[in-house]
Every structure is written in C-alpha cells, then in structure tokens.
Amino acid sequence: MASQSSKMKVQCLNPDRISSLPQDITGNILTRMPIRDAIRTSILSRKWRSGWKSMTRLVFNDKMVTVPSNRQQLKKYKLASAILDVLLMHTGSILQITIDVVELDVDSEFNQIICYLSRHNHLQKLNFWGSLEKKHCYKLPSSFFSLQGLEFLGLHNCLFRPPIIFDGFSKLSTVHFANVDITSKTLQLFLSKCPLITVLHLICDYSRDFATGNKFTFVELLQCVPLIENLVIKGPYMKHLSAGGMPHKLPTSLVQLKCLSLGMCYDEEYEVSSALCLIRSSPNLEKVVLTGYDKSDTTQISKNFPDIQDYSGFALDHLEFFCMKWFTYEDRQVDFLKLIMAKSPMLKRAQIELYESVSLEEENELVRDLLQLPFPRASLSAKLIFKRPEPEPAS
Structure with missing residues (x-):
C-alpha cells in the first residue's frame, strides 16, 4: 500500500x-x-x-539579429531573411503583424515580405516602423495596397504613394500615420476611399511633403471621415489643415467624435479658431487633449483672435477628461481652461502638464493663481491636477 x-x-x-x-x-x-x-x-x-x-500575431524588430555595428547592411539582409523564413514556415492565418526597424534604413529588402503578406490576404492589422532617419523613408511597394483585409494600419516613417488604380481599403477603421511622407492631395484621396474610418491619428515631428499639391482643409478632412470617433492631429498637419481658418461651427456636427487631441500654437489665429470650431462642433466629446508648441520665428502673431471666452454654442455635456500639455500660463491657454471647465458639467479631471521651462517658483505662483481664479466651473467635483514633465532617464 x-x-x-x-x-x-x-x-x-x-x-x-x-x-x-x-x-x-x-x-x-x-x-x-x-x-x-x-x-x-x-x-x-x-x-x-x-x-x-x-x-495569429507576429512581432519582429531589428534586435532579432546581431552583427557588428559597422555591418548595418548585413543586419538588414539577415533580418529580412529571418522574417521571411518565419513567414514561409508559418502554417496558419496571420491576422496581426508588427515590423519595427527604426534602427535600419530599410529599402527593397522588405518588399518581398510585404508581397508575401499581400498574397495570403488574411492580414487585419499592420504596424510598420521605418527608420528614424529624417532623410530616409521606406517606400511602400505596390503590393502593400492590395492588403484588402486591413482593419488597422499604423505607418511610421514611410513613403505613401498609392498606385493610380488604388481603390482604398474597404474594411479599414483605424489609421495611425506618424512622420509619413504623404501629400495633402494623396491623403484626401486615401481617406475618401476608406469609408469606415473611426480612428485617425496624423502626427508629424518635421515637415514632409504635406504642403505640396492641392490645399486640404479641416472641413474637407472631416467630410472624408464622417464616422470619426477618435481624432489626433499634431505637427505640420495642424498648421496646414487650419490654413484660412474655420467657420464658427461646422455645417454638420461631429456627433460620433468622443476623443480629440490637437497639437497647436496658441499664437496662431487659424489654429486657435480650428480648435474652437472642432470642440464646438463635437457635442459628445468625452476626452480632449491640447498640446501647445512654440511659434516658429516666421510666425506673425495676429491680433484678430476669436474670443475664446465666448461660451455661446458650447455644449460639452459628456466631457470627463481634459488635458493641457506644455502649459506655460499664457492668456490663451488659461482662456481654454476656463472655457472647458465652465461648459463641462460631467468633468472628472482637468490635468495641466507644465512645460519643462517652467521653474518651481513659477509653478507655485501658477497653481496659486489658477486655484484663486474667479471663473465658473460647471462641475464642482472636477479635480484640477498639475504635473511636471518627467526627467529623462540618465544615460
């Protein structure tokens, strides 16, 4: 036993x-x-x-292979070969794929990978991170535009030039473009051929070719994405889309829009008017993030600004979170804060992220002044939170 x-x-x-x-x-x-x-x-x-x-989900990055630092060409070849080998041995359906090659100047070596994915046509989500070098963009091959199963597309540091016969992605709902080399005319045609887009992020750290070709305004952009729920516009995109200003309110309200994030210069009349128009035309907003940036040396500061303190036409009955980044306590920044807090009865948190140049002494003065400002607040329970920029990690 x-x-x-x-x-x-x-x-x-x-x-x-x-x-x-x-x-x-x-x-x-x-x-x-x-x-x-x-x-x-x-x-x-x-x-x-x-x-x-x-x-069903594969993630590749440029750390998969190791070679001497002076053999980047070899690393690029070995990485492309390794990815292709994995794809050729794969027997199931690949639904999601991420390729992160920010340390490499990828060229035609990766065209074969995109071509392979397009032939099987099961892919629903694609994230491609190209080289961080400003002068080098990975040009997407023509086979990329036949990925008709795509529902999510994230492109970073890529050259976007679709063929003339491209009819769009009929299932695409989410688009993240960061430092994508694309003209305004191409972007307009692309968005107009993707009717199901609900999430659109356009971010650029430096000027590409967006200003070339036909002008493309915010009004025209929003006509291309009638189902938009989440919109992020930053960098040169904001400047060029705002050119000429915006009406007091859009002809058709953005009733689907829940989340709005804008990078804007508070000294630019057209960018301020565009931000006000977008907020005023979006009655169901739940989250708003405004990131300020310094004006360029060539910017002419206009004196014909719209009255930010004009509360008429605003109905932010669903807004719960409001954030202002790179806050320096300029008058127009304070006016935006006052506007949002006065028209948001459901607001739970207003977060102020200070610009790195703001000293501790200035921060104390800023906090004291804001807390004592006699302006109306629709939500008495809303928390006003101040955050300093996090220090960069030591190298």
Missing part, C-alpha cells in the same frame, strides 16, 4: 502541465513572447513543436 501511495503522489507532483494546456492558452502565451523565444518553445514537447506556426 505504501509503494502504491508513493507512486500516486509522484504522478500528482510531476504531471506534464505544459503539454496539457488548452490550445487557446498556449496561443496566448506564444503571442506575448518575442518571436525567437516563441520558436524555441518547439523543444518543450510534441504538442508545442509546431505551436508557434499557427500564431
């Missing part, structure tokens, strides 16, 4: 729990691992041997 009891105890203590995990659990584990580690799990057991080959 003792020996049988010991045998049962050993069996209980040493079950093959890894092999007995349900397939959905193993799949979830694999998708959370770097692709190299996911492939290495094939040695765990017979069940895991081919598990990675059916992963």
Whole structure:
C-alpha cells in the first residue's frame, strides 16, 4: 500500500502541465513572447513543436539579429531573411503583424515580405516602423495596397504613394500615420476611399511633403471621415489643415467624435479658431487633449483672435477628461481652461502638464493663481491636477 501511495503522489507532483494546456492558452502565451523565444518553445514537447506556426500575431524588430555595428547592411539582409523564413514556415492565418526597424534604413529588402503578406490576404492589422532617419523613408511597394483585409494600419516613417488604380481599403477603421511622407492631395484621396474610418491619428515631428499639391482643409478632412470617433492631429498637419481658418461651427456636427487631441500654437489665429470650431462642433466629446508648441520665428502673431471666452454654442455635456500639455500660463491657454471647465458639467479631471521651462517658483505662483481664479466651473467635483514633465532617464 505504501509503494502504491508513493507512486500516486509522484504522478500528482510531476504531471506534464505544459503539454496539457488548452490550445487557446498556449496561443496566448506564444503571442506575448518575442518571436525567437516563441520558436524555441518547439523543444518543450510534441504538442508545442509546431505551436508557434499557427500564431495569429507576429512581432519582429531589428534586435532579432546581431552583427557588428559597422555591418548595418548585413543586419538588414539577415533580418529580412529571418522574417521571411518565419513567414514561409508559418502554417496558419496571420491576422496581426508588427515590423519595427527604426534602427535600419530599410529599402527593397522588405518588399518581398510585404508581397508575401499581400498574397495570403488574411492580414487585419499592420504596424510598420521605418527608420528614424529624417532623410530616409521606406517606400511602400505596390503590393502593400492590395492588403484588402486591413482593419488597422499604423505607418511610421514611410513613403505613401498609392498606385493610380488604388481603390482604398474597404474594411479599414483605424489609421495611425506618424512622420509619413504623404501629400495633402494623396491623403484626401486615401481617406475618401476608406469609408469606415473611426480612428485617425496624423502626427508629424518635421515637415514632409504635406504642403505640396492641392490645399486640404479641416472641413474637407472631416467630410472624408464622417464616422470619426477618435481624432489626433499634431505637427505640420495642424498648421496646414487650419490654413484660412474655420467657420464658427461646422455645417454638420461631429456627433460620433468622443476623443480629440490637437497639437497647436496658441499664437496662431487659424489654429486657435480650428480648435474652437472642432470642440464646438463635437457635442459628445468625452476626452480632449491640447498640446501647445512654440511659434516658429516666421510666425506673425495676429491680433484678430476669436474670443475664446465666448461660451455661446458650447455644449460639452459628456466631457470627463481634459488635458493641457506644455502649459506655460499664457492668456490663451488659461482662456481654454476656463472655457472647458465652465461648459463641462460631467468633468472628472482637468490635468495641466507644465512645460519643462517652467521653474518651481513659477509653478507655485501658477497653481496659486489658477486655484484663486474667479471663473465658473460647471462641475464642482472636477479635480484640477498639475504635473511636471518627467526627467529623462540618465544615460
């Protein structure tokens, strides 16, 4: 009896729990691992041997291969070959893929990868991070524009030039463009051919070719995305889309828009009027983020600004969160703060993130003045929070 009891105890203590995990659990584990580690799990057991080959989400980055620092061309070739090898051995449907090559000036080496993905046409989500070099953009091959299953598209540091016969992505709902080289005319045509877009992020740290070609205004942009729920506009996009100013209110309200984030210069009349128009025309906003930036040396400060303190026409009955970044306590920044807090009865938090040049002494004075300002507040329970910029980590 003792020996049988010991045998049962050993069996209980040493079950093959890894092999007995349900397939959905193993799949979830694999998708959370770097692709190299996911492939290495094939040695765990017979069940895991081919598990990675059916992963629906793949993530590749330029740290997958290591070469001497002076052999970047070799690294680019080895990385492209490694990614292609994984794709060729993969047996299931690839629904999501991320390719992060910010340290490499990728060129035609990656065209074959995009071509392979387009032939299988199951891809729903694509994130491509190209080189961070300002002078180098990865030109998307023509095969990219045949990825008709795409629902999510994130492009970073890429050259976007669709072929003439491109009819858009009929299923696309989310677009993230960061430092994408695209003309205003091309962007307008692209958005007009993607009728289901609900999330649009246009971010640029430096000027590309957006100003070339036909002018493209905020009014025309919003006509291209009638279902928009989440809109982010920053950098030169804001400047060029605001050119000529905006009407007091849009002809058609943006009833679907819930989240709005704008990077703007408070000394630019047209950018201020555009921000006011967008907020005034979006009655169901739940979140607003305004990021200020300094005017360029060539900017002419206009004296014909719209009255930010004019509260007429504003109905922010659903706004819960408001954030102002790079806050320096300029009059127009304070006016925006007063406007939002006066017209947002459901506001829970107003967050002020100070610009890095604001000293501790200036911060104390700023906080004291804002807390004592006699302006109407629709929500008596709204918290006013001040944050300083986080220090950069030591190298």
